[in-house]
Structures are given as structure tokens and as C-alpha cells.
């Protein structure tokens with residue numbers, strides 16, 4: 001039987017920490033599981049050089065390695081995996097369908113764990129210079145900027161963490177933030193202030209990116225001094241927040257005004273048999289540790305739902 005012919009107990013959309021945690025818990029409880037992932041195991045954490053705050057790794061752990069370990073653990077217990085991009089879903093029926101570039105997969109329950117992606121800044125030149133000096137991943141592209149000058153935009157944890165990664169390669173790292181105060185946690189602020197390669201440019205917005213073939217400079221505007229100037233840089237890294245990857249749902253599931261999915265404590269969504277886990281749900285702390293917890297709860301809820309579904313089908317057949 002092919003994967004497209006099979007009816008799985010659980011289809012998991014997204015192979016990040018939330019999705020694989022769901023897969024580990026579900027396959028250990030004897031559910032047949034298919035994880036659908038479009039890119040790389042680990043999701044966003046795979047682009048992080050070192051995760052320092054996941055319990056049990058006192059020396060930190062590389063994000064890519066962590067993603068691979070999650071996949072291996074899920075496969076050990078029997079979870080299957082397919083590389084495919086989800087193009088649409090049909091979730092209202094008892095047997096739910098997930099349409100992908102590799103065909104349609106069917107399952108009795110679904111966990112949505114597609115996470116978030118980097119938000120674009122939306123200024124002139126960004127789209128044209130993407131991959132030509134404008135990047136969203138310091139861990140991936142930082143190596144190309146040995147002894148060069150780079151800029152990071154944003155004042156959150158991601159911006160400072162990645163600025164610190166960039167100091168290993170670049171000779172100068174500007175961090176441009178639109179306000180006076182940084183949003184990042186204290187330990188990252190302390191490390192950034194202590195690093196002589198990092199220069200903070202505060203109260204400043206990016207007006208546009210300049211360059212023909214490659215990024216050459218960035219036009220900045222200081223709101224307090226009402227000053228506009230061009231700063232030459234070789235590379236630019238954007239960390240101005242996240243967007244939930246929920247577009248493929250076409251609003252089939254209840255969400256808030258920013259597109260994050262609403263779920264109960266048991267990870268139930270507005271559709272029976274469809275659960276959510278990880279960064280793409282409305283929650284207060286978006287971390288790997290909370291994503292894997294969500295995944296475990298979603299798997300537990302899905303197992304309970306499928307048991308009840310099977311029981312009601314058995315009763316109907318007996319009548």
C-alpha cells in the first residue's frame with residue numbers, strides 16, 4: 001500500500017520540535033504517524049547555531065543536530081516522514097485530507113505544527129537584494145562575511161543572538177533598532193554591550209536598501225535627531241519578528257488577527273480531530289521547550305480522539 005492509499009491515525013504537518021515531539025509520543029502509543037515536512041528537520045531551530053536554554057544540554061546544542069536527533073527518535077518508534085509542501089487541507093470530514101506536492105495524504109487526526117517564518121521589513125530594495133546581501137539567517141550565511149561589515153535589524157532575542165554569532169566572522173556588526181530600549185533578554189543585552197565588534201544604532205529605522213547587483217549600503221533615519229544617512233555594509237540580516245505559517249489553512253481554523261491559531265489547553269482547534277502545537281498557536285512563550293510540550297499534549301489528545309472515533313465506528317458497525 002502506498003502512503004497515499006493508507007489512512008494514518010495521525011498526520012503531522014511540520015517537522016520542527018513540536019511536530020516531532022508529537023510524532024514521538026503518538027508513535028510510542030501505537031498510532032500510525034506520517035510527518036509532512038517541506039524543508040529541513042528541526043524547523044526554525046535548525047538555523048540556530050547553539051541553543052543554550054533547552055534543559056539537559058548544559059553546554060548548549062547545535063540547532064541542526066537537535067533537529068536530526070528529533071527526526072531519528074520519531075523514526076525509531078515507527079513514524080514515517082515525507083518531504084512535501086502542503087498546498088491545502090480538507091479537515092471537516094472524519095477522514096481528513098492534506099493535499100501536498102507529493103499527492104494527498106489521509107488521516108483520522110491531524111496535528112498542525114508549521115511554526116513561523118521571518119517577517120520581511122517591507123522597505124524598498126529588500127525583495128530585489130534578497131540573497132544578494134540581504135539575509136534572514138546569520139547561522140546559514142554569516143560565514144560569507146569574514147572580516148566584512150554587516151548590519152542586523154531588530155532589537156529582540158533573535159537580533160542580538162544572531163548579531164553575536166556574526167561577530168565570529170565579521171569585523172563590524174551594527175545592530176539597528178527602532179526604539180531606545182532593546183526588547184531582548186538581559187543576558188543577550190549584556191553580551192552585546194560587552195562585544196567590541198557590536199555597535200548599537202538606536203531610535204533608527206531602515207528607509208531602504210541600496211545596490212544594483214549586491215547590497216552596498218542601507219539608508220537609515222534617526223527619528224530623535226531627524227537625521228537621514230547612508231551606511232555602507234556588505235551584508236544585512238533581518239530579525240524583525242515572525243509570521244505564523246498558517247496561510248495553507250485558508251482560515252479553516254479559528255485564528256487571531258495576526259494569523260496565530262487558537263487552541264485549548266489540550267491543543268484542540270475549532271475543528272474536531274485537528275490539533276495544533278508550537279509557535280503558530282496563540283501563546284505567551286515561543287520556545288523549543290514549550291513547542292515540545294505542546295507536541296506531546298497534541299499527540300495525547302489526538303490518540304484520545306482516534307480511540308473514540310474507532311469506538312464509535314465499531315458501535316455503528318455492530319448496529
Ligand code: NAP
Pocket residue numbers: 053121153154155156157158159161177178179182183239240241242285286287
Ligand atoms: P520579536 O521578539 O518579535 O522581536 C522583533 C524585533 O523587531 C523587535 O525589537 C521589534 O521592535 C523589531 N521590529 C518589528 N517590526 C519592525 C519594523 N517594521 N521595523 C523595525 N523593527 C521592527 O522577534 P524575535 O526576536 O524573532 O523573537 C521571536 C520569539 O522567539 C520571541 O518570543 C523570542 O523570545 C523567541 N526567541 C528566543 C530566543 C532565546 O531564548 N534564546 C532566541 C530567539 C528568539 P520593538 O521592540 O520596537 O517592537
